[in-house]
Amino acid sequence: MEFGPYLMLAALEGAVTAAVLALMAAGLSLVFGVMRVVNVAHGEFYMLGAVLAFVVAGMAGGGALGFVAVLVAVPLIVAALAVAADVTVLKRVGYDPERTIVATIGILYIVQQVTLMGYGPDARPVAAPFNQRIALPWVEWGAGGPSLYWPWGLSITSYKLFVIGAAVVVLALLWVLMTRTRIGLVMRATQLDRETAQAFGIPVERVYALVFGLGAGLAALAGVLIVPIQQAHYLMGGDALLLSFIVVIIGGLGSLSGTLIAALLIGLSDGILSVFFSPTLAKIVATLLVALVLVFRPQGLMGKPER
Amino acid sequence: MSALLSTRALSKSFAGLRAVHEVDFDLEPGEIRALIGPNGAGKTTFVSMLIGRVAPTSGAIVFDGRDITRLPAHARVRLGMAYTFQITSVFARLDVAENVALAARRRLGGDRAAVARETAAVLERVGLGAHAGALAGDLSYGHQRLVELAMGLAQTPRLLILDEPTQGLAEGEIAAFRRLIRDLAAQTTILLIEHNMGVVMALADRITVLDFGEVLAEGSPAEIHASATVQAAYLGTGADA
Amino acid sequence: MTARILALHGGLLALLPALHFLLPVYHHGNLARIMVLACYAIGYNLLFGYTGLLSLGHAMFFAAGMYGMGMALYHLGLGAELAFLAGIAAAGGLALVVGLLALRTVGVAFMIVTLMFSQAFYLAILLAARWTRGDEGLVLAGADRVLFGLDLTDPDIRFLLALGLFALCLSATLWLVRRPFGRVLVAIRENPERAELLGYDIFRHKLAAVVMSGLFSGAAGAAYGLMFGYVGASFAEVHFSIFPLLWVLLGGAGTVIGPFFGVLFMFYLIDISSGLTPAYMLVAGVALVLLTLFAPQGLMGEVRRRWLRWLP
Numbered sequence: 124m125e126f127g128p129y130l131m132l133a134a135l136e137g138a139v140t141a142a143v144l145a146l147m148a149a150g151l152s153l154v155f156g157v158m159r160v161v162n163v164a165h166g167e168f169y170m171l172g173a174v175l176a177f178v179v180a181g182m183a184g185g186g187a188l189g190f191v192a193v194l195v196a197v198p199l200i201v202a203a204l205a206v207a208a209d210v211t212v213l214k215r216v217g218y219d220p221e222r223t224i225v226a227t228i229g230i231l232y233i234v235q236q237v238t239l240m241g242y243g244p245d246a247r248p249v250a251a252p253f254n255q256r257i258a259l260p261w262v263e264w265g266a267g268g269p270s271l272y273w274p275w276g277l278s279i280t281s282y283k284l285f286v287i288g289a290a291v292v293v294l295a296l297l298w299v300l301m302t303r304t305r306i307g308l309v310m311r312a313t314q315l316d317r318e319t320a321q322a323f324g325i326p327v328e329r330v331y332a333l334v335f336g337l338g339a340g341l342a343a344l345a346g347v348l349i350v351p352i353q354q355a356h357y358l359m360g361g362d363a364l365l366l367s368f369i370v371v372i373i374g375g376l377g378s379l380s381g382t383l384i385a386a387l388l389i390g391l392s393d394g395i396l397s398v399f400f401s402p403t404l405a406k407i408v409a410t411l412l413v414a415l416v417l418v419f420r421p422q423g424l425m426g427k428p429e430r
Numbered sequence: 431m432s433a434l435l436s437t438r439a440l441s442k443s444f445a446g447l448r449a450v451h452e453v454d455f456d457l458e459p460g461e462i463r464a465l466i467g468p469n470g471a472g473k474t475t476f477v478s479m480l481i482g483r484v485a486p487t488s489g490a491i492v493f494d495g496r497d498i499t500r501l502p503a504h505a506r507v508r509l510g511m512a513y514t515f516q517i518t519s520v521f522a523r524l525d526v527a528e529n530v531a532l533a534a535r536r537r538l539g540g541d542r543a544a545v546a547r548e549t550a551a552v553l554e555r556v557g558l559g560a561h562a563g564a565l566a567g568d569l570s571y572g573h574q575r576l577v578e579l580a581m582g583l584a585q586t587p588r589l590l591i592l593d594e595p596t597q598g599l600a601e602g603e604i605a606a607f608r609r610l611i612r613d614l615a616a617q618t619t620i621l622l623i624e625h626n627m628g629v630v631m632a633l634a635d636r637i638t639v640l641d642f643g644e645v646l647a648e649g650s651p652a653e654i655h656a657s658a659t660v661q662a663a664y665l666g667t668g669a670d671a
Numbered sequence: 672m673t674a675r676i677l678a679l680h681g682g683l684l685a686l687l688p689a690l691h692f693l694l695p696v697y698h699h700g701n702l703a704r705i706m707v708l709a710c711y712a713i714g715y716n717l718l719f720g721y722t723g724l725l726s727l728g729h730a731m732f733f734a735a736g737m738y739g740m741g742m743a744l745y746h747l748g749l750g751a752e753l754a755f756l757a758g759i760a761a762a763g764g765l766a767l768v769v770g771l772l773a774l775r776t777v778g779v780a781f782m783i784v785t786l787m788f789s790q791a792f793y794l795a796i797l798l799a800a801r802w803t804r805g806d807e808g809l810v811l812a813g814a815d816r817v818l819f820g821l822d823l824t825d826p827d828i829r830f831l832l833a834l835g836l837f838a839l840c841l842s843a844t845l846w847l848v849r850r851p852f853g854r855v856l857v858a859i860r861e862n863p864e865r866a867e868l869l870g871y872d873i874f875r876h877k878l879a880a881v882v883m884s885g886l887f888s889g890a891a892g893a894a895y896g897l898m899f900g901y902v903g904a905s906f907a908e909v910h911f912s913i914f915p916l917l918w919v920l921l922g923g924a925g926t927v928i929g930p931f932f933g934v935l936f937m938f939y940l941i942d943i944s945s946g947l948t949p950a951y952m953l954v955a956g957v958a959l960v961l962l963t964l965f966a967p968q969g970l971m972g973e974v975r976r977r978w979l980r981w982l983p
Contacts, residue, residue: 161779215964220779221725225920226963228913232956239950361909365790368783407794414787417780418772481868507870521861532858535851536870581869 128261128274133395135259139283139352141390142290143345145383147363148370149297150341152382155371157314157334160213160223166364167234168339171201172346173355174242177249190252197347198340205339209332218331231360238357251282251351286348293344294383301379310334365406366393369413432495434459434619435480435589440489442475442643449475451643452489457589462611462620464630466654467640468663473623474516476640477591480621481513482506494588508536510588514578514595516623522567526558529566529577533584548584556580557606571598579607583614590614592622596629608632631655639663676983680845680928684838691830701942703830705934706837707895708914712922712930713840714887715915720924721848722880723860727782728789729888729915731769734907736762736889738796741809741902746802751818755893762889763882765792770881774874786909793907808903816897829898836894837931840887845927847883848983856880857925888915910952917955920962923971927983932970 151165175197183189208230216222258278260271301307313320313330321327345363346355353359366389374385389409396405433456442450450472457463465473478484480491482503490499498506507513521529527549534548553559556576561569566577575598582590596604604626611620611633624630630637630651637654639646641663647654654660687706691699711733718724739761743754773784797805816823823829847853855876858866867873896902905911914937915930922933937958945951962969968976975982 161783212960212964221782222963222967224725224727224779224782225916226960228916229956229959229961229963232952233960234956236950236953236956240948240953244949368787372783401798403794403798407791407798410787410791410794414772414784414791417784417787418775421776421780483864483868502872504867504870504872507868513868515865519862519865521858521865523861524857528854532854532866533869535854540851585870 125274128277130395131259131261132277134391135279135283135394137391137394139286139390140394141387142287143349144363144366144370144390145294145386146290146345146348147342148367148374148382148386149294149379150338150345151367152371152374152379153341154335154338156379157310158218158331160218160220161227162335162338163224163227163364164208164231164234165338165342165367166360166362167231167238168201168205168342168360169346169363170238170355170357170360171204171234172197172343173350173353173359174238174346174357175200175343176347176350177242177247177355180249187252193347194344198343201343202336202340206332206336209335213335214328214331235357235360242355242357244357246354246356248354249350251280253281253285254351255281257281257284282351286352289348293341297341298379306333365410369409372413373416433457433492434494435621436492437480438490438492440476440479440491441487442472442479442484443487448643450479450486453640453643453645455638455645457619457621459588459619460615462615462622462633462635464634464637465621465623465640466625466627466630466637467646471640472643473640474593475643477513477593477621477623481511481591483513507585507587511591512582512585512587512589513591514575514582514593516593516597518571518574518578520566520574520577520581522565524566525563526553526566526569526577526580527562530580530584533581537585552580552584555583556610557603572600572603575599576603579610587618589619589621592620594623594625596624596626604629675981676845679982680841683928683931684834684841687834687837688830691827696826699826699830701938703826703833703898704895705931705938706833707891707898708918708938709931709934710836710840710894711888711891712915712918712934713844713927714884714891716919716924716926716930717844717847717856717887718880718884719916720919720926720929721853721860722856722877724877724880725782725916726773726785726884726912727909727916728769728785728787728792728912729884730907730909730911731789731792732762732766732885732888733892733895733911734792734796734904735765735885736892736894737896737902737906738803738892739889740893740896741811742802744811744815744897745809745902751816751823751897755818755890755897758893758896759886759889762892763886766882766885766889767878769885770878774877774881786912789907789912790909793904793909796904796907803902803904806904808901808905811896811900811902813900816900818897823898824900833894833898836890840890841927841931843887845983848927852876852879860925913955913959917959917962919969920967921958921969923969923973923975924967926969926971926975929969929971936970 147165147169151162154160154162176193179193179196180189183192212226212230213223216226256278257280258273261274261277262269263272301311309325309330313325313327317327370385370389371382374381393405435457437453437455440450440453440455453476465477467473475484479486482501486499490497492498493506493509493511498509521532530549530552531545534545538544538548553562556579558573558576558580561573566574569577575595579595582592596607599607608629614620634651636649637651638648639654639660646663647657647660687702690702715729718726736758740754740758743749743757744751749757769785769788773781773788776784796803803809813824818832821828821832823832855866855871858871859873859876863873892906918933918937919930920933921936922931923929940954941951944954966973971982
């Protein structure tokens with residue numbers, strides 16, 4: 124395959140990564156934006172989404188119905204677990220930033236290791252509900268001007284298109300939720316000024332539980348969507364968490380639009396870079412980039428500076 | 431006589447809001463100067479710029495002939511300035527003696543005996559001798575203000591800046607405070623922000639009045655007391671003194 | 672007061688060799704490991720317990736010490752003594768660089784920055800597989816591991832040297848925290864702005880604390896590699912940064928003697944649970960949550976709060 128089509132293929136793969144990453148990062152960013160806490164266990168909610176997708180798919184059987192069941196049930200289950208964690212642990216430490224991080228590290232290990240005990244150390248695949256190969260065209264300049272041809276190998280599956288589409292839809296719904304509904308207004312009010320929100324009768328702790336659950340649900344959804352492409356493994360949360368951190372910090376903690384732009388950037392470049400460079404080197408660069416952004420430009424690309 | 435502390439056209443703006451505007455200020459060595467003004471006049475912002483907590487938008491600050499406008503706060507303290515916070519900021523989980531010892535140790539270093547002597551002497555002076563072993567955070571608000579004061583004294587500064595030192599103190603404590611400051615003035619120049627007019631009139635050699643971030647008036651207590659403009663700004667505080 | 676402090680800490684140091692004679696051989700190796708890891712924990716405690724800076728990337732300092740020593744021994748052919756110093760120097764240098772950058776941030780940002788630098792360091796070890804052997808790690812020959820004529824493959828000698836290093840770290844910390852410098856670190860932890868306005872250069876103090884912490888951790892890493900003959904990338908991974916946090920929280924942050932007990936307790940707890948299930952890190956997770964919720968002071972912290980107010 125020539126360079127052009129090759130690049131396009133890498134970009135498409137990157138778009139899938141970006142889609143899933145955007146969902147996960149949106150969850151992390153939401154939690155930090157409203158609750159001002161960093162949830163280090165966020166990657167484990169993603170992993171739980173993938174693992175539970177395997178479990179529920181096994182119970183519900185294959186086919187369209189099974190897939191819908193997984194898509195709806197798993198994020199809800201994970202969200203419920205997250206709400207439980209919030210109420211029992213995070214609330215008790217008063218959402219103090221440092222204590223929350225330590226507590227979520229603990230939750231990370233608990234979730235990860237319980238999964239290891241129950242699910243085991245193996246990676247297991249889940250079949251995609253539909254997976255037709257769609258060939259994609261590329262432009263070629265011939266004697267008679269530009270014409271389309273279908274390079275062999277340049278294709279995408281219908282499932283991957285679905286993933287991109289689903290992510291776009293969910294993020295659009297999230298945007299609508301935050302900006303057009305009463306619940307979204309309540310969440311944004313709590314984010315802006317917790318005390319005033321309380322004075323207005325907003326049940327801040329309930330809002331926090333809701334937000335934490337929503338964040339986890341988004342991560343779990345990302346896990347559900349990715350599992351037919353990647354396999355479900357109890358350690359898959361670590362890399363995903365790192366990438367989400369990178370996206371959220373570069374995009375600006377608490378800024379949803381910044382997160383989306385950063386997810387696109389990182390997802391696409393991760394896909395493209397990994398094809399041309401060593402993935403380890405790409406990761407080193409990304410990691411150092413996060414650190415340096417935090418040191419020199421803490422508000423990221425689009426976030427607001429801390430008061 | 432050359433001033434100990436001077437500012438020239440010192441200004442601070444917060445996103446378009448002018449908190450302090452073009453203030454020229456001179457403080458003579460050995461003075462007790464009071465800085466008064468209505469709430470929001472910019473007193474704490476001004477003083478925060480002096481000590482280095484806040485960076486000025488423009489203007490200059492000179493301390494003892496040396497331009498300190500860009501100097502970090504800790505360096506200014508080393509030059510001989512000391513500051514007590516408006517909102518009490520002691521080391522709540524450390525005991526009172528350690529709070530004062532920390533202040534003294536920068537001068538006295540590792541000499542444990544000297545630090546202990548100084549700490550005990552300063553605590554006696556402010557009247558907290560009996561509370562040396564208590565956790566600073568457990569003390570009453572008024573006593574915590576005294577710990578703040580003790581921390582200032584233990585530094586034997588050349589200029590002591592006090593931000594509303596008598597706030598929350600009982601009458602007896604305020605009287606003791608006045609005696610202490612009178613005593614101290616012999617060795618230290620004092621700049622105090624105060625709302626308690628009784629304290630201001632009794633202690634101050636000169637008074638500077640700030641309003642809307644600018645110097646409204648400056649003069650002796652009698653002059654300020656009689657000034658109509660000051661009374662107008664304060665809406666009848668003249669009755670206090 | 673000083674007599675009590677000396678008695679307590681000296682007593683612990685005297686007790687350890689006694690345990691060496693009394694306990695069965697299985698525990699000798701464990702105790703040696705525990706003492707070296709306790710030095711790592713002591714280094715972490717200096718920054719976290721005393722200065723109040725929570726780093727999530729300390730494994731990079733331990734690993735820098737370990738790899739600095741390992742590279743010098745394996746590739747440069749330096750003797751164990753010089754290699755050990757090389758390890759410490761590498762860790763100190765890394766700590767200086769990281770400190771200069773990371774200390775421009777505070778709180779949560781500081782945690783994430785240290786985590787990121789540590790991750791980058793780990794990945795760099797993997798990337799430089801030509802020298803570090805990546806995931807596999809380096810096995811150091813017994814013949815090379817001779818320190819001042821003492822053969823480190825001998826378990827008794829290992830124990831003695833581990834004890835020596837631990838005694839050094841313990842005494843150094845005890846001395847440091849009772850000096851004005853140590854008191855200023857505590858002041859910075861308690862109320863940084865107040866400390867600044869008492870005339871202390873906060874940045875300089877924090878940087879010194881980071882470098883010292885890095886030196887202690889690096890010494891532990893170099894010693895660990897020398898003693899047990901293996902230099903591996905797993906010592907640079909995230910979980911090895913979480914361990915000292917866990918040890919210090921458990922043992923008592925901000926106490927000199929706490930970190931040792933944290934390591935001791937956790938070591939045996941994990942030792943026992945790894946015999947029962949492969950998911951032994953569950954213990955670490957539960958411990959972290961319980962500690963944060965109910966006992967943030969840790970063992971020695973509670974002891975100090977309730978009974979022994981004078982505990983440094």
